[in-house]
Amino acid sequence: MRPEDDGQIEGRALLISPDEPELVGFTVHSPEPGIREARLLSDVPWVRSLGRLDLSITTEGWKFPAPATDYSVAPRSPNSSIGRQTVKLPTLPDQQERAKVRIRAKPTAETVLFKDRLLYLLQPPLDGLFDGRQLEVPFAPFPYQLEGIAFLVPRHGALLADEMGLGKTAQAILALRLLFHQGVIQRALVVCPKPLVPNWSRELKMWAPDIPFETFDGDPEQRRTMWLISNCPLKLVNYETLTRDVELATNERVKFDLVVLDEAQRIKNKESKTSQAVRALNRSRSWALTGTPIENHPDDLVNIFSFVDPDRIPPDTPPKRLPLYTSDCILRRTKDVVQSDMPAKLIKDLEVELTPAQRAAYTRAEEEGVIHLNELGDTITVQHVFQLVMRLKQICNFDPLTGESAKLEQLMTDMEEVAESGRKAIVFSQWVEPLNVLAKALAPFGPLLYHGKVPQAERTPILDRFRDDPNCHVLLMSYGTGSVGLNLQFANYVFLFDRWWNPAVEDQAINRAHRIGQRHPVTVTRFLCGNTIEQRIADVLDAKRKVFNDLLAQADKPTTMGLTEDEIFGLFDIKARPRKQAG
Amino acid sequence: MFQESSGWLGGYLVTNGWGRPLEFRLTSAVQPNRVQAALYGPTLTEYLLADLIGKTLVEKTSTKPDLVVTDNPDALPLRSRIEIPVVALRPSASSVPDTVPLDHPRAPHGLLLSTRWMTDQSVVYELLDRIDTAVDLSEPFGRIREAIGEARKMGVTNRAA
Numbered sequence: 001m002r003p004e005d006d007g008q009i010e011g012r013a014l015l016i017s018p019d020e021p022e023l024v025g026f027t028v029h030s031p032e033p034g035i036r037e038a039r040l041l042s043d044v045p046w047v048r049s050l051g052r053l054d055l056s057i058t059t060e061g062w063k064f065p066a067p068a069t070d071y072s073v074a075p076r077s078p079n080s081s082i083g084r085q086t087v088k089l090p091t092l093p094d095q096q097e098r099a100k101v102r103i104r105a106k107p108t109a110e111t112v113l114f115k116d117r118l119l120y121l122l123q124p125p126l127d128g129l130f131d132g133r134q135l136e137v138p139f140a141p142f143p144y145q146l147e148g149i150a151f152l153v154p155r156h157g158a159l160l161a162d163e164m165g166l167g168k169t170a171q172a173i174l175a176l177r178l179l180f181h182q183g184v185i186q187r188a189l190v191v192c193p194k195p196l197v198p199n200w201s202r203e204l205k206m207w208a209p210d211i212p213f214e215t216f217d218g219d220p221e222q223r224r225t226m227w228l229i230s231n232c233p234l235k236l237v238n239y240e241t242l243t244r245d246v247e248l249a250t251n252e253r254v255k256f257d258l259v260v261l262d263e264a265q266r267i268k269n270k271e272s273k274t275s276q277a278v279r280a281l282n283r284s285r286s287w288a289l290t291g292t293p294i295e296n297h298p299d300d301l302v303n304i305f306s307f308v309d310p311d312r313i314p315p316d317t318p319p320k321r322l323p324l325y326t327s328d329c330i331l332r333r334t335k336d337v338v339q340s341d342m343p344a345k346l347i348k349d350l351e352v353e354l355t356p357a358q359r360a361a362y363t364r365a366e367e368e369g370v371i372h373l374n375e376l377g378d379t380i381t382v383q384h385v386f387q388l389v390m391r392l393k394q395i396c397n398f399d400p401l402t403g404e405s406a407k408l409e410q411l412m413t414d415m416e417e418v419a420e421s422g423r424k425a426i427v428f429s430q431w432v433e434p435l436n437v438l439a440k441a442l443a444p445f446g447p448l449l450y451h452g453k454v455p456q457a458e459r460t461p462i463l464d465r466f467r468d469d470p471n472c473h474v475l476l477m478s479y480g481t482g483s484v485g486l487n488l489q490f491a492n493y494v495f496l497f498d499r500w501w502n503p504a505v506e507d508q509a510i511n512r513a514h515r516i517g518q519r520h521p522v523t524v525t526r527f528l529c530g531n532t533i534e535q536r537i538a539d540v541l542d543a544k545r546k547v548f549n550d551l552l553a554q555a556d557k558p559t560t561m562g563l564t565e566d567e568i569f570g571l572f573d574i575k576a577r578p579r580k581q582a583g
Numbered sequence: 584m585f586q587e588s589s590g591w592l593g594g595y596l597v598t599n600g601w602g603r604p605l606e607f608r609l610t611s612a613v614q615p616n617r618v619q620a621a622l623y624g625p626t627l628t629e630y631l632l633a634d635l636i637g638k639t640l641v642e643k644t645s646t647k648p649d650l651v652v653t654d655n656p657d658a659l660p661l662r663s664r665i666e667i668p669v670v671a672l673r674p675s676a677s678s679v680p681d682t683v684p685l686d687h688p689r690a691p692h693g694l695l696l697s698t699r700w701m702t703d704q705s706v707v708y709e710l711l712d713r714i715d716t717a718v719d720l721s722e723p724f725g726r727i728r729e730a731i732g733e734a735r736k737m738g739v740t741n742r743a744a
Contacts, residue, residue, distance in 0.1 A: 062606065
């Protein structure tokens with residue numbers, strides 16, 4: 001935008017003379033400053049100046065950037081299920097038409113230049129963009145999603161921390177699509193976990209069909225071409241590939257107007273190669289998406305901000321003061337606030353009694369384990385305790401000798417009900433082995449397995465089959481593979497066969513089903529073996545979950561969301577403690 | 584174009600058919616003095632809105648529009664100064680002399696066309712049909728007013744508006 005001043009029109013005055021009654025215009029020459037011209041009334045001709053008679057204005061103008069590429073409108077599909085569907089309803093006599101709420105991107109407090117502020121002030125309302133022909137979308141975004149887009153568009157550094165299932169991906173795609181259309185950005189990069197690349201590809205085709213994108217795959221030479229030569233406006237890369245290609249990705253020729261990090265909790269460890277790679281990218285705008293910006297410690301948030309806006313948080317800022325620096329750049333909404341009409345999520349903690357065989361094995365293992373831990377004395381480490389916890393949790397799932405399982409018995413009963421009602425369920429476990437056992441036991445319900453050992457190429461077809469095959473009633477997933485980014489809102493039941501260490505990960509898992517698009521209540525069953533290690537862990541985690549729910553709304557943040565070392569030691573009645581290192 | 588305490592001023596936003604901004608221009612405020620008001624007489628408003636503000640804004644802006652829409656029916660005479668059809672948003676209360684109403688879905692409250700330029704009617708309808716269905720022609724005026732307010736806050740008014 002370039003201001004264009006035009007000159008002021010020359011001032012003119014009017015001369016009125018008794019000898020020459022017609023009006024005469026002429027240019028006025030200014031007298032010396034501070035001196036006024038005086039004339040005697042007897043002077044002939046008698047002259048009186050009337051001041052300026054011509055009217056004049058000055059103008060100033062600004063031009064807005066035009067998109068480098070012509071993003072032509074995607075052809076409207078003849079399929080009537082695509083696009084906005086409207087039904088004409090009869091108007092009742094006393095029906096008042098509600099005023100349409102206009103949602104617009106506003107310049108932020110940090111947008112200081114008038115020309116930059118104008119760019120946002122003069123954009124049309126977002127709620128109208130998806131009503132017309134210009135931006136084809138599969139269905140109109142919810143108002144809170146438009147507000148999310150309005151939040152992202154003007155920000156160079158932003159963290160969209162909506163609760164899982166509220167459509168962060170769609171909001172980010174529509175925001176970057178608008179910036180492409182406005183000509184504000186020409187090159188963008190999306191970084192996401194590897195399992196989510198197919199999901200992002202699908203969502204990009206759905207929400208931004210007019211923005212060409214390419215995915216980083218192929219051999220190193222092909223990827224080199226993509227990094228250094230390809231002119232494709234939008235690129236999609238997974239964290240692992242980015243880390244591997246970091247030298248190419250941070251080459252001075254490679255510049256992005258926008259980098260979007262999905263599941264940004266992946267960079268919570270500032271020293272990790274992944275974190276270093278994303279921070280080294282040449283970029284103008286940095287957006288991070290995560291439903292769990294603080295998984296374990298407030299430092300997680302600080303480290304995400306080292307990508308979002310490195311200079312925003314001063315070093316050594318105490319956790320209580322973090323909101324002071326970050327609140328303008330974080331948008332966090334929860335389902336209960338934005339989706340009052342969303343189906344309920346019913347969480348049921350189902351306590352089951354261990355079978356006699358399980359109880360005997362459990363008691364023996366715990367007693368022997370505690371004795372062993374105490375014998376370790378001050379050589380004990382948290383890893384020793386951890387091993388015992390894992391051993392006991394596995395016994396809570398299945399008896400190691402007989403294979404008996406109190407949880408499985410209950411799950412079989414519940415699955416019969418699920419299958420009879422024609423619904424679908426997801427079962428989560430921490431380990432792959434129990435999932436394989438469950439797959440055999442749940443054979444009548446058409447089980448499908450989805451875990452880290454399933455090849456990447458087979459994963460999307462498995463999810464498609466789970467959605468489409470009426471005989472497949474249950475999907476068996478590991479937390480590590482299935483807890484993030486997947487849209488499984490066609491399932492109405494979630495079973496947590498065993499519990500994860502961190503409530504945030506459990507919430508991620510639950511929200512695969514309880515997300516936008518879900519039409520029925522989602523029932524979550526968290527299995528818990530009474531009077532076992534599972535119950536002790538659950539008690540600690542429940543207390544923390546309560547704090548976590550208010551995490552971003554509060555200044556007082558808990559120091560950690562998972563179990564601390566002291567808490568892990570506290571799970572057993574052991575007196576041994578690790579030797580403290582000096583200093 | 585509107586009048587405020589410092590005088591008449593205009594804001595001009597050129598958009599594409601989707602309502603997206605292409606170019607924006609502001610004028611400084613102009614306040615006729617008593618002598619100027621007396622000399623221009625009844626032609627003052629037309630001169631201010633059509634010649635001084637309207638024509639200057641259109642001519643100074645590099646993007647040439649297909650249709651000019653004003654929120655002030657008194658600016659309709661601008662049409663005789665430029666080779667572009669001009670329509671005004673129809674005011675809700677009073678009727679405006681020497682105009683004919685135009686109805687179109689892009690302007691829910693209607694438009695006005697000067698009776699002197701009835702020949703523009705078919706072209707205007709043709710142009711309105713080409714505008715995106717989501718666009719309400721009255722909506723961008725809110726943006727312009729907001730931008731003028733912002734200009735005042737940021738001191739740009741000292742230079743232009």
